Amino acid sequence: MSTTSxxxxxxxxxxxxxxxxxxxxxxxxxxxxxxxxxxxxFDHSDLAKDQEVLLGRAIQQLPxxxxxxxxxDMGVGVVPARQNDDRFGAKYYDTRPEYLDEVxxxxxxxxxxxxxxxxxxxxxxxxxxxxxxxxxLDAIIASGRxxxxxxxxxxxxxxxxxxxxxQTPLACQQMEMxxxxxxxxxxxxxxxxxRDNMSGLAGSPLWGGRIFENQLGQVLRAMAETHQVxxxxxxxxxxxxxxxxxxxxxxxxxxxxxQTLAGDAGLTLSRQEWxxxxxxxxxxxxx
Numbered sequence: 001m002s003t004t005s006x007x008x009x010x011x012x013x014x015x016x017x018x019x020x021x022x023x024x025x026x027x028x029x030x031x032x033x034x035x036x037x038x039x040x041x042f043d044h045s046d047l048a049k050d051q052e053v054l055l056g057r058a059i060q061q062l063p064x065x066x067x068x069x070x071x072x073d074m075g076v077g078v079v080p081a082r083q084n085d086d087r088f089g090a091k092y093y094d095t096r097p098e099y100l101d102e103v104x105x106x107x108x109x110x111x112x113x114x115x116x117x118x119x120x121x122x123x124x125x126x127x128x129x130x131x132x133x134x135x136x137l138d139a140i141i142a143s144g145r146x147x148x149x150x151x152x153x154x155x156x157x158x159x160x161x162x163x164x165x166x167q168t169p170l171a172c173q174q175m176e177m178x179x180x181x182x183x184x185x186x187x188x189x190x191x192x193x194x195r196d197n198m199s200g201l202a203g204s205p206l207w208g209g210r211i212f213e214n215q216l217g218q219v220l221r222a223m224a225e226t227h228q229v230x231x232x233x234x235x236x237x238x239x240x241x242x243x244x245x246x247x248x249x250x251x252x253x254x255x256x257x258x259q260t261l262a263g264d265a266g267l268t269l270s271r272q273e274w275x276x277x278x279x280x281x282x283x284x285x286x287x
Contacts, residue, residue: 005041005247006038006039006040006041006071007038007039007247007261007262007265007266008039008205008236008247008248008249008250008261008262008265009041009042009043009073009201009247009248009249009250010034010039010041010042010043010249010250010253010258011042011043011045011203011249011250011251012042012043012044012047012051012055012253013043013045013047013251014251014252014253015027015047015051015054015055015253016048016051018253021253022054023054024054024057024058024060024061025058025061027054027055027057027058028058028059028061028062030058030253030255031058031059031062031066031070032062032063032066033255034258035066035069035070037258037259037262038262039258039262040069040070040071041071041073041117042070042071042072042073043072043073043074043075043249044072044073044074045073045074045075045076045120045122048082052107052110052111053110055111056110056111056112059111059112059113060112067112067113070113071117071118072111072113072116072117073116073117073118073119073120073150074103074104074107074116074118074119074120075120075121075122075152075174076095076099076100076103076104076119076120076121076122077093077094077095077100077121077122077123077125078091078093078094078122078123079091079092079093079094093123093125093126093127093128094125095121095125095127095128095129095133096129096132096133097132097133097135097136097139100119100133100136100137100140101136101140104116104119104140104145104146105145108145114144114145115144115145115146115147116145116146116147117146117147117148118146118147118148118149118150118171118172119137119140119145119146119148119149119150120149120150120151120152120172120174121133121149121150121151121152121154121162122152122153123152123153124151124153124154124155124158128162130161130162130164130165131165133162133165134162134163134164134165134166135165135166137149137166137168138166138167138168141168148168148171148172149166149168149170149171150170150171150172150173150174150198150201151170151172151173151174152173152174152175152201152203153173153174153175154173155189156188156189156192156196159173159196159198160196163196169197170196170198171198171199172198172199172200172201173193173198173199173200173201174200174201174202174203174249175189175200175201175202175203176202176203176204177200177202177203177204177205177239177246178202178204178205178206178207178211178235178238178239179207179211179216179235179238179239179277179278179281180207180210180211180216180281181204181207182278185242190242190244193244194243194244199244199246199247200244200246200247201246201247201248201249202239202246202247202248202249203249204249204251205235205236205239205248205249205250206232206235206250206251211235211281212231212232215280215281215283216277216280216281217231218280219276219277219280220234220235220277220280223269223273223276223277227267229263229264229267230260230261230264232257232260232261232264233260233261233263233264233265233267234264234267234269234277236248236250236261236264236265237264237267237268237269238269238274238277240265240266240267240268241268241269241274
């Protein structure tokens with residue numbers, strides 16, 4: 001599988017809310033258009049099973065050359081309450097080897113794919129048998145069912161504990177990260193990622209649209225006018241400017257929005273602009 005990176009990852013969580021994408025034919029056309037634009041990596045971690053069926057049928061309608069370009073990332077290890085039919089009905093974590101194997105095999109079969117791009121443990125599991133889980137993840141890589149392994153929302157001690165039980169290097173961590181959520185740049189978490197040769201995936205890079213409000217929104221719009229890009233493009237450029245360049249996981253599926261973000265990609269802000277945005281969201285001077 002090619003390691004060439006798209007400018008950002010497209011999260012498919014909002015798929016159920018797009019009426020225009022509710023048939024395999026429509027979704028296949030949408031996927032084909034994204035691939036032609038160079039947007040080839042998708043995160044389907046939160047899809048319900050019926051949406052997974054829809055995605056699989058859409059992929060089956062793509063030409064073989066297009067299907068081979070797709071990079072599907074999948075988060076595992078969190079079982080939603082809606083999937084728990086015991087008397088407690090609790091959301092829980094599951095990182096047992098048999099569960100990981102079952103989920104990976106089911107998803108690959110459902111989507112008609114031979115390999116996931118990234119298999120990601122979505123939460124540190126306090127009941128994890130680290131040795132068993134590490135060996136299971138290595139076996140998934142060795143079998144070719146996933147190209148790389150990542151984690152999400154782990155602390156350094158947690159991912160290093162897991163890494164100690166694995167032969168496969170952990171490739172990445174996904175976390176909520178944006179100009180409005182930047183604490184990892186100051187508490188050592190981001191430095192730990194870079195030191196351990198892991199890349200970062202920035203979830204909620206636009207903070208659900210709230211970054212466009214108040215003083216931060218005003219500064220984003222002013223910079224957007226200066227650079228002739230969208231305000232959202234400035235927000236992603238704020239991430240792109242950070243050494244190590246975390247890649248955004250964007251939530252919109254609107255073609256025009258994705259095309260705009262792709263056109264804005266690659267912009268790097270000046271040091272002064274980067275800190276001006278940080279001050280705007282904090283509403284006080286950088287110490």
